[in-house]
Every structure is written in C-alpha cells, then in structure tokens.
Amino acid sequence: MDPLDVVSDLHKIKPVYQPIVSAIRHSVAGYETFGRIQNGEEWLSLGDFFHNRDVPEEFKVEVDQHLLHIVMTEMLETNTEGYVFINRNAKQLMVNNGEDLLESLLMFEQKGFAMNRIVIEVTEHDFDEEFEELIHLLLYYKTFGIQIAVDDVGAKSSNIDRIRQLEPHILKVDTGIIRHNDSDGFHDIIYSLSLLAHRIGAALLFENIEDNFQLQFAWKHGGHFYQGFYLARPVFELKDAHHISVNVSEKITDYILREKALVEDRRNHVLHWEQKVKSLLPQWGGVKKVDAFIDTLTAQFNTESFRMFVCNSYGEQVSANFRKREGNWETEPDKKGSNWAFRPYFLENTMEMRTSSRGILSENYSDIETREMIRTFSFPLSEQYFLFVDICYSFIYENESLLI
C-alpha cells in the first residue's frame, strides 16, 4: 500500500487492542494497540508501513498520533482501566524532540488518563543509533510517570548495560524463540535476563505465547505479564478485549502443582544423599584421614557423581580431588590446597550448613573443567569440614526434578 494513501486515508485507519494478562491477578492488565487499515472488505496490518525505512518518520508520527487519539478516547469513554502499550521507533520519537506524543498524553491526562498507564515500547535494535539522544528522551518521558518497555529483549542484541542505563519498567521477551534450535542458549539468556530484571526492578513480559508450553515457560521464568494468541488476539472493540481464551488461574494452578511435585522430588534426592553420607559419618576420622573417608564414599555416589572433595570453612580444599574417569575413581592430589571461597555462595553455604547440619544442593551451572551442566551437593562433615559432591550431567538429565 502506498504510504501516501495511508496518510491521506486516516479515516480508514483504526486501532486494535491485544490484551496483556497479569501473572499476579490472572486477568487483563492492559492492551497493546496496533493499527489496521481498511482495504475494501479487508482490514490490513500497518506493520509494513511502520517498518518501511523509506516512509518519512513524519508520516508515521501522523498515523500514530491519529491512532493514539482514538485509543485514548475509546478507553476514556468506555471507562476501560489498565495499561496502554504503544510502539514507537527511535527516529519517530526524535521527530520534533518527541513533543507531539508528550503533548497528546498531557492533554489526555487532563481528561483523566493517568500518565503511568502509558507504556511506550521501544526495541533494543533502536538503541544502535543515536543511543544518547534516545535514552535522554526516554528518561525525560519517565519523569512524567510514563512507563518504558524494551521490546525483543533476548533476541539479536541483549545489551545488559544499555538496559541497565535505561532502567525500563518492562522487558518484553519473544517466547517464539523457544521453538528454535538453540533453545538451550535462550534458556541461559532468559535466566540471566530474569535475574537482571529482578535486580533492577523491571517486570518481564513474555509475548507471542501461542501454546500451553510457552505459557508455562513464561510462568516458570518469572514473567509478570503474558501476551499472545493463546490468550487473546487483537480485537477492534474494547468490550471484546476482556475475554481470555484460556482459564489462566487453572493453568497456573497446574504449573504450581507440577512445580511443587518437582521441588519435592528434588528434596528427596537431597535427603537420600544426606542419608548416604550420614550412614558413613562414623568413619569420618578427621582431616588427616580425609582421602580415605572420601574413598569409602565413592561407591555410594558412583551413579550420581564424577568428582568429590572436602574443603574447610575458609574454602581451602583439604583433600585430593576424587575424579571418576571411564568408570574408575582416580585421585588428583595436586588439587589439595586450592581455595574455593571466592565461588558464589561458598562461605554463606558453609555457614548455613554448620548451623542446620543439613546438605545443600546448588543450582545448575556449567563446570569450568568439563563444560557440562552439573550441580553440587554439599554436606557438613563437622563444624570445620564440608563435603562437595559434584553431580554429573547424565544423572541430572535422567531426573527431571534436577533439571529445574
């Protein structure tokens, strides 16, 4: 469609609303709005128009302003509550220093539309050019209470320092990526992003949710908001935009029950491992006989583990490494004297184990030596000495509860 036709036919352009669902309330929290244009019988997306680099930004601003006025008016007239998500690209925002948008929003604020209900979505890609100007404009918008969402996080470029600088309210993650090949890598990225989001106080919004699996993924990774055809498609009428296709509470109850069962199962592994060590604890003969003690343990952990060692409460390894290679346990005496206190949570965990007299299972992480995903089970042998049992990937892989 000719961009000129689009701009000259503003009366043929209407917004659609796609519900965004809250993980906290399990109901519609707001709407992302898109533009549609009438072409005979059909309503076409304006995506091509907005993504076309040859279309002057001023045209895009004009169409977007037109859509914004309809959206805000309809929301006010129907007393519809919740957030309004609007998309703006960097160049478009820069036109007239972003004043057009701000003026419209201020006008609607006077009519009762609170600024903090507006969420401006920018894409990370936009930050490649004119980063400084864009970030200043967005930080300026934020001072009015306007919320900022960064779209497509976790895709091509996940610049954590840019995200940190902007401190957006919402990070939007495209759930579609988990259908692709390298979803292992995506898991690692989402893991890092969700921790960064938690740390900086940003909410995660998972979009393009098209099935139950993706909804569960979004729930499991701490998503505050869900969006996608599985939940609701974009509709013209706000009165139709309260309907969610699936019973979100029911779904989430399922996930919770499933997760609780997995956590319980994982706890049973830990209890089982604790029992194994406890049953041999009478043979603990102090640090001088530490290697002999580990030697007796290897048979107990032959299936689960590939490496064991003992450290004192200062992180110093006081035993050799016991290392399983091709089915046999070998000792690596030169590892004695290593210090592991710098590892995340090391001191915290040893002090916790000393108090509780119970074992701790680490999260999944990649071993620097083998580069395989492992976990470490640790257990207090005494006030001063702590056993570390590295659980091998094959055992983790065969036990779903250890994968979470």
Add this chain to the structure above:
Amino acid sequence: MDPLDVVSDLHKIKPVYQPIVSAIRHSVAGYETFGRIQNGEEWLSLGDFFHNRDVPEEFKVEVDQHLLHIVMTEMLETNTEGYVFINRNAKQLMVNNGEDLLESLLMFEQKGFAMNRIVIEVTEHDFDEEFEELIHLLLYYKTFGIQIAVDDVGAKSSNIDRIRQLEPHILKVDTGIIRHNDSDGFHDIIYSLSLLAHRIGAALLFENIEDNFQLQFAWKHGGHFYQGFYLARPVFELKDAHHISVNVSEKITDYILREKALVEDRRNHVLHWEQKVKSLLPQWGGVKKVDAFIDTLTAQFNTESFRMFVCNSYGEQVSANFRKREGNWETEPDKKGSNWAFRPYFLENTMEMRTSSRGILSENYSDIETREMIRTFSFPLSEQYFLFVDICYSFIYENESLLI
C-alpha cells in the same frame, strides 16, 4: 612512530609478560603478552600501532607473529608453565582465514606447547562487524583446544547472547570501571555477568586491578583470575614474571574473614527477626484473622519494613498488604488474591521454610513498585501460611551486612 618503521624494525621489537594470578592457587597462572619497540633508550608500547585503523592488518599480523614466536620459544626454553594470553582483533584474525596463527601454534604444539595453554583475547567490540565469520573462526580454533577470552566485557556493549553463542572460556572485566560514577549500574552488570559466566562455565578475569579495593571487588564477584599493576607489571624477562607484589593468600584470607563476619552479622538479623515473629506466634489465629495478626506485627518491624503480607503455599496472597506511608501503616485490601508463585524461588522457599521452620532472607533486588533496593524476610506461620516482610532500603543501607 611510522607503521612502516615498525614492520621493518622487527629486531627492535620484544614481548613483555604480565602475570595473571589464579584465585584458586593464589599464584601465577599465566601471562598476557604485549609488544614493546625500542626507540633509542626507551621501550615504547605498540598499542598505538595495533589500535591504528590505518595500519594494514597484514602489518599487524606480521608483528604479532614475530612476537608470538619469541614468546613461545622463551616459554619453552625456560620451561615456564601456565597460560599465554595473546590479543588479536577481528580483522587481523580474518587475514588468510586465521591460518597463520593456527599454523604457528600447531608447530609449537609439536615442540611440546599444549594448545590448551593458548588464550586468544578478542574484544566484544570486534563482534559488531562480521560477527558470523568471526564466531565461526573462533569456534574452529576451539576445536583444537585453544581457549577464547572476551575482553572488556561489561563495558560499552555486553551482548549476553553473543557471549552465549561463543561460549568463551574466560570473560575479562575491566575493574577500572568501579572508580567511575555509575558504579551502581556496574555492580548490577557484573552481578548478571557473573551469574551468566557461572551458568555457561566461563571463568571471570578481572583486569586493571590497581589497589586492594579492586582486588577485593574481584574476589567478591567470583573472579577466577586477577591481573593488574597492584599484583604485577609487565616485565621483559620470564624469570622476573613469577613475582607478585602483594601476598595474595594473606589478602584473600582478610577478605574471607571479613565476609564471614558479615554473613554472621546478617544471620543475626535473621535470627532477631525470627524471634520477633515467634514471640507473637501464639496470637496467630489462622487465615480468617490474618490481617489482625499482621497488625500486631507492624510495631515490631516499624524500623525495618515498609510492607508486609501473608501468602499460602500456592502463592496466593491471603491478607491485605500492610504498607507504611509517611510513618503510618495502611492496609491495601485489594492486593488480597494476588498470586506470587511465579516469583523466583517462591515455591522452593515456602517448601524449605515448612521443613526447617526457619525464616529465609532473599537477596537484594529492586522492588517493582518503589524501584528501591529491598530484601524480603519470609517466615512460616504454619504449614500453610507464610509471612513476607519487605525490608526497606534505608535499613539495608545502614547495615553493611545486608548490602552484601
């Protein structure tokens, strides 16, 4: 200095070695090598030559190959063990498909220099151009056992998905950044990076360490390797490159003692809060009287907290929010019915609390509502109900042990 003079005066060029210290062994683990050129009495850095975009890449390759041969020969002749870190930019690596470097390394491998002692440093910035080709070349190098380090991580562009794709062995972080203004942001980035590194099995190397504070920062953030003038300057002779200026073991013992004291102090806060709740537990009258129960607790946590609520084991909030505003505790009854099970560790922690009958203190994170850094203290009121006490930033800020 004229680039042509550099290339034609190869006999005036010599490598220097800067020790890299292991956090595990507290001794020299390897050396980063740089080029120096003799100019009369002085030895000048070749940094300008290598960073000059106008110098043909072929020139750089020639100088680097010359340096590499000296380094490898000297290492072999002096029986020096450990890693050799060499810097290569993307364009330089692409010359002749990176075969020159590989051939040299294969030749030295035959003389007894194991491939896995070589660490090629590339900068993240390099990935902006020709990302696909570069990543393929580096993945190809990795198949020979060569290690890859990504330099300057956490600086201008921290692309976690690119890092994830490359799966480097080492991430180098410039410690100098903590001297700058926005070091809060840097902390968040290092936090995310260290978790990503742990997850993908990459070791963190903190470089440009110039004082004790930076060394402690590196230790505290899980650095496997340390580098910088505080530890050792670059030297011409390998025999001089074993010397570390500070007693690393002594320094790290200091950090460990300090950290243990902080963890202990933090534990005392938790024990104190547990006592406060326990002393009022006889007044717990079940879920029907939950708001009245929290009301009695507000006085106990008036200094520490700004928000309290109770959830059941399915994550459902069964009380109002108790929210302190301008010194007064108000209730927000509409928050009842919220579900928090999607939050990281929620289900895990409630199940842990039920078993241990003890409280749990979360890590520091930013509250989505206030955007301030907070922690949450949670405690099991019964098998089914759990108290959540959000600790306010001012209290955290005044208690160092809560900041870690």
